[in-house]
Structure formats: structure tokens, C-alpha cells
Amino acid sequence: MKRKLFLFLAVAALLAAGCCKPSGNVIKTTVPARPAGQQDVIGLTAEPIETVRIGMVGLGMRGTGAVERIPYVPGAVITALCDLLPERVEESKAILEKMGKPAPTGCYSGEKESWRALCEQEDVDLVYICTDWLNHYPIAMYAMECGKHVAIEVPAALDMDEIWGLINMSEKTRKHCMMLENCIYDFFEMTTLEMAQRGLFGEIIHVEGAYCHNLDPYWDEYWNNWRLDYNQKIRGDVYPTHGIGPVCQVLDIHRGDRMTTLVSMDTKSFNGAKITSNHTGKPCTDFANGDETSTLIRTEKGKTLLIEHDVMTPRPYSRMYQVVGTDGYAAKYPIPQYCLREEKPADQVDAKHISDEKTYEGEELKALQAGYRNTILTPELEALAKEVGGHGGMDFIMDYRLVYCLRHGLPLDMDVYDLAEWCCVAPLSRISLENGSMPVEVPDFTRGAWDRVKGFSYALAK
Numbered sequence: 001m002k003r004k005l006f007l008f009l010a011v012a013a014l015l016a017a018g019c020c021k022p023s024g025n026v027i028k029t030t031v032p033a034r035p036a037g038q039q040d041v042i043g044l045t046a047e048p049i050e051t052v053r054i055g056m057v058g059l060g061m062r063g064t065g066a067v068e069r070i071p072y073v074p075g076a077v078i079t080a081l082c083d084l085l086p087e088r089v090e091e092s093k094a095i096l097e098k099m100g101k102p103a104p105t106g107c108y109s110g111e112k113e114s115w116r117a118l119c120e121q122e123d124v125d126l127v128y129i130c131t132d133w134l135n136h137y138p139i140a141m142y143a144m145e146c147g148k149h150v151a152i153e154v155p156a157a158l159d160m161d162e163i164w165g166l167i168n169m170s171e172k173t174r175k176h177c178m179m180l181e182n183c184i185y186d187f188f189e190m191t192t193l194e195m196a197q198r199g200l201f202g203e204i205i206h207v208e209g210a211y212c213h214n215l216d217p218y219w220d221e222y223w224n225n226w227r228l229d230y231n232q233k234i235r236g237d238v239y240p241t242h243g244i245g246p247v248c249q250v251l252d253i254h255r256g257d258r259m260t261t262l263v264s265m266d267t268k269s270f271n272g273a274k275i276t277s278n279h280t281g282k283p284c285t286d287f288a289n290g291d292e293t294s295t296l297i298r299t300e301k302g303k304t305l306l307i308e309h310d311v312m313t314p315r316p317y318s319r320m321y322q323v324v325g326t327d328g329y330a331a332k333y334p335i336p337q338y339c340l341r342e343e344k345p346a347d348q349v350d351a352k353h354i355s356d357e358k359t360y361e362g363e364e365l366k367a368l369q370a371g372y373r374n375t376i377l378t379p380e381l382e383a384l385a386k387e388v389g390g391h392g393g394m395d396f397i398m399d400y401r402l403v404y405c406l407r408h409g410l411p412l413d414m415d416v417y418d419l420a421e422w423c424c425v426a427p428l429s430r431i432s433l434e435n436g437s438m439p440v441e442v443p444d445f446t447r448g449a450w451d452r453v454k455g456f457s458y459a460l461a462k
């Protein structure tokens, strides 16, 4: 009875807030009209920048890693550093000094909004944001207002207002607004994308992605306990982008197809409250985020995506990454595998065999992959990425591609609509969960342009 009353009140509250409306059996969120005179940013290009001058905001675990990688990217220079904590700015300054790099011209710390001065600094072309989640949006918005391109760590935006805010600001200022989703640059994903684009799996009909990562060893490491705190307060798949990003590229989302409807279901919180009690030393009885959240999404062209989130249980690390096609299959976890239909002459078909596909693992998998090197992954770039590192090299490839495209005035690999589509799983899964797993409409973030470009491709300089 109590639960029914709660659900009723939750729906009433959401409706009263005007954020979403049930229509038939689907909940719809508000799609703001595109402001007059504004155009979409599909294929956005900007003036080439010979040397990309980068201002780094947020120098914790992730930001420090970026400070160590970026000096190896050709044509990139760090000209400004900012963190709330002065000692973190000093540590990053020391890293650059040890590498023999020029001292940043601006260093900012101590105030909640010290980043404003960094965004205003003249010799900054790109603001690279690695703070906790709650700070991403205000910094990115101000940076674009100041005429800077922005790159924002995952998830870039937390709710639908933030998502639409970033879209509108990027469209208005014609500045790039890219989410730093590194997993699209992992070697298995890049090779599999190439295979899919060359038709090896037939038509892709279903994909799976996940973030299953037991964060027990990390909870204590986050500044001010921001991550556990957010999970305690917010229900839904709060970290969907690593799982959904690579599989959306395979499905050509907003490049010929688009996500239309989503439904979510979660477990109750079994471990979350216990972890919080241990962490804070105080009993915790209310933990909003379920230990395991699953979201199913359908596309305009009748394809499906399954996205999972679990940071609370000791299951092995997995981003799932499964691609199911009419003629083949790829899976990265737990064992990298491809399966392809095997054409056998009729006299060799063994009736006792239950399936007619060939599975590629180990050395056979490597031999198959060798024929599908991704166009952007030159042997030189692969070698440098593996040397510099960052999740095995994918972080470096992400930084390299971002700077390469800015230097050549090319469209970036990920635009603000990718950011929107990959981030929206968090707020929309929450709405579905808080309404008894009702379907929720996934808006067309391009506002009418999702079918203009046919297929995902990387931009390359002539």
C-alpha cells in the first residue's frame, strides 16, 4: 500500500514539475524548441588551430592522468591548470616541469568557481573538464560562453535540463562540446566497428553494453565522497556512457537510426547501504541506486540495446560489448570472441552439429582482426598509445583524435548529440524506474536531423 502511494506521489511530483507526461503507454519528456536563428551542429567544423592550448579543470585521479598524457599529443600544450585544492595544481605543475614542458601561464585554485578565470584566459582554446559530476555542467557552459571548445569527462550531463542546455549552447556558440568517452577507442571496439562497417556481421540487430565494475577499492579515493554520495541519492543507470557509447557507434545512432523508447528495471539496494554505513561510520538505511540496473532501448529501425550498470557487487569487470548481426556476432567479455556463419558444401554438413557458425578465439581471433585494422589506427599511433598508456592506450587515442581534429578543422569523432544520447540513459532510466518501469520516449536530440548523415565515419585530413 505504502509503495503504491509512493509511486502515485512520485508520478504526481514529476507531472507537476512539468518534466514528463504519459502519452498512451509512453512517458514523454519536454523537448525544448530550437531557439530562433540557431542550427544543428551535425558535422560542425571550426577554424583549424595550429597548436591547441588546453586548460585543465579538475586534477584528481583522472585529471592527473590526462596531464601526464597530453604532453605526448602532437600539437597540444597545457596552458592552464585549475583545481579546488591548491596542492593538486602544484602536483600537476610539477609533472609538467619534470617532463620539461613550459609552465602553464595560468594556475587557479582555492575558490569554488576559480575555473571562471581559466575559461576567460586568452591563451586557452579548449577547456578539458575532469571534476566530479556535479561541476561538469556549469564549467562547460561558461567555457563555451567564453568562446572555448569543451571536452567533458563522463557523464558530461546529469539530467535532461543539462543535456538540452549543452546542446543549445553548442548550437548557439558553434563551439565543439565533446564528451571524453574513451571506450570507443579501445582496440577490440575499434576493430569490431570496422568489421561491422564492412558488413562482416550482416545487419546489426542487437547490441549490449555495460559498466560492471566493483568500486569497493575506489570509494574512499574520490574527493569529498562525491561518487558514493551521488549513488546514494539518485536511482537509475548513473554511469551509462562506457557501455552505450561504443555500441551506439555500431548502430549509427543519429547517423541513420535513432533510439526511440527505453524501459528500465533495477534490483533493490543490497550492498549500497552497507557500503555507505562502512564508509561513513553511520548507519545508512536509504540508498536510492539499485545494485544492478538494466535498461532496454528500441530504435526507429527496430534494433535493440541492452545496457547494464553494477558498481556494487564483486562480479568481474565487464563492459559487455556484444554485437549481434544477422550473419555474425562479436563479444568482448568475458572472453573475446567472434562467430561467423560458415558456408559448408552440402556433403560436409554434419546433421549432428547443432549450429553452423565458426567461433574465433585466441590466435584465430587475432588473425581475423588483422584484416580489419581501423582506418585511424596507424601502426605508429598504436605503438605510441601503448607506450603512453591510459587504460591500455585508449585514453591517449582519444586525446590524440580530439587534438588532431581541432588542428585540422575537422568534425570531432563525437558531437554534442552523442553526448546527449549516451548521457540521457541516466535521467530517462530514473523516470522509468520511478514509474513502475514504464516505457519512456528517447527524444530526437538533433531535433529533426538524425537521418541526414548515413553511417558513422572518422574525419581525416586530406
Ligand SMILES: NC(=O)c1ccc[n+]([C@@H]2O[C@H](COP(=O)([O-])OP(=O)(O)OC[C@H]3O[C@@H](n4cnc5c(N)ncnc54)[C@H](O)[C@@H]3O)[C@@H](O)[C@H]2O)c1
Binding pocket: 057, 058, 059, 060, 061, 062, 063, 082, 083, 084, 085, 088, 111, 112, 113, 114, 115, 130, 131, 132, 133, 135, 153, 154, 155, 180, 181, 182, 221, 222, 223, 224, 391
Ligand atoms: N573515462 C574514464 O575512464 C574515467 C575514469 C575515471 C573517472 N572518470 C571521470 O572523471 C571525472 C573525475 O573523476 P576522478 O576519479 O578524477 O575524481 P576525483 O575525485 O579523483 O577528482 C575530482 C577533482 O575535482 C576537483 N574539484 C571539485 N570541485 C572543483 C571545482 N569547483 N573546481 C575545480 N576543481 C574541483 C577535486 O578537488 C578533485 O581534485 C568524473 O567525471 C569521472 O566519472 C572517467
